[in-house]
Amino acid sequence: MIVVDASVAIKWLIDEPGSERAQDLLARDDELVAPDIIRLEVPSAIARRFRLGDLDADDVAAVLRLWDMSLARGLPSLQDFRRHLPQAVALSVGLRHPLADCLYLAVAEHLDLPMVSADRTLLRRVGDRFPLLRSLD
Numbered sequence: 001m002i003v004v005d006a007s008v009a010i011k012w013l014i015d016e017p018g019s020e021r022a023q024d025l026l027a028r029d030d031e032l033v034a035p036d037i038i039r040l041e042v043p044s045a046i047a048r049r050f051r052l053g054d055l056d057a058d059d060v061a062a063v064l065r066l067w068d069m070s071l072a073r074g075l076p077s078l079q080d081f082r083r084h085l086p087q088a089v090a091l092s093v094g095l096r097h098p099l100a101d102c103l104y105l106a107v108a109e110h111l112d113l114p115m116v117s118a119d120r121t122l123l124r125r126v127g128d129r130f131p132l133l134r135s136l137d
Contacts, residue, residue, distance in 0.1 A: 001031045003108040003115040004076055005101070006041035008136055009034070011118060012070065013042070013063045014049065018118050021136050025116065032076040033113065035084060035103045042067050079107050095126055108132045 004025065011022035025032060046063050049055045055063065071078075081088075081103050088106035092099040101122050108115035109132065117123060118136040127133050 001033055001111065001113050003033050003104055003111070003113050005034065005104040005115070005117045005119060005122075006038050006045055007118040007122075008116055009038060009042050009067075009070075009076065010045045011136070012075075013046070013066050014055070018136050022118070025136075026075065033079060033107065033111065034076040035081040035107050036078040037081045037100060037103055038076065038078070039071065041100065079111075084110055095129065097122070097125055101126075105130055105133070 002025065008022050008025065010016075011019040012026060043064060046055065046060055046067070050057070050060050084103055084106040087110060088099055088102040091097070091102040091105050091109075095102065101119065104115060104117070105126065107113075109130075113132065115130075115133050116136050117133065123133065123135050127135075
């Protein structure tokens with residue numbers, strides 16, 4: 001089992017740097033896990049790509065359909081974020097890092113699983129203090 005965050009999941013859907021590595025994770029036998037906030041974070045990233053001009057409205061609709069199909073197949077397997085919220089808040093305060101990112105860390109820590117991210121800020125700020133965190137690159 002491996003915890004993945006939205007920065008990895010978006011690369012399953014949109015061809016961008018790191019997409020091949022993200023696809024490699026899908027091809028492995030490991031179960032991929034994430035807090036259920038990923039349901040919102042991935043569409044948020046898709047909408048951001050539209051605002052930046054990287055996707056048009058038709059692309060957005062197509063990518064959202066792919067995301068819905070991925071979730072329907074159980075990719076990733078979802079954890080109720082509320083179960084991990086106290087630990088995530090403690091991590092957020094201790095690391096001085098956004099709560100949403102710390103929810104992924106809390107899931108990884110609670111389940112004692114490696115976590116993969118393509119979020120450079122998270123990796124830079126937290127990586128040294130969180131040995132389970134690995135870069136997608």
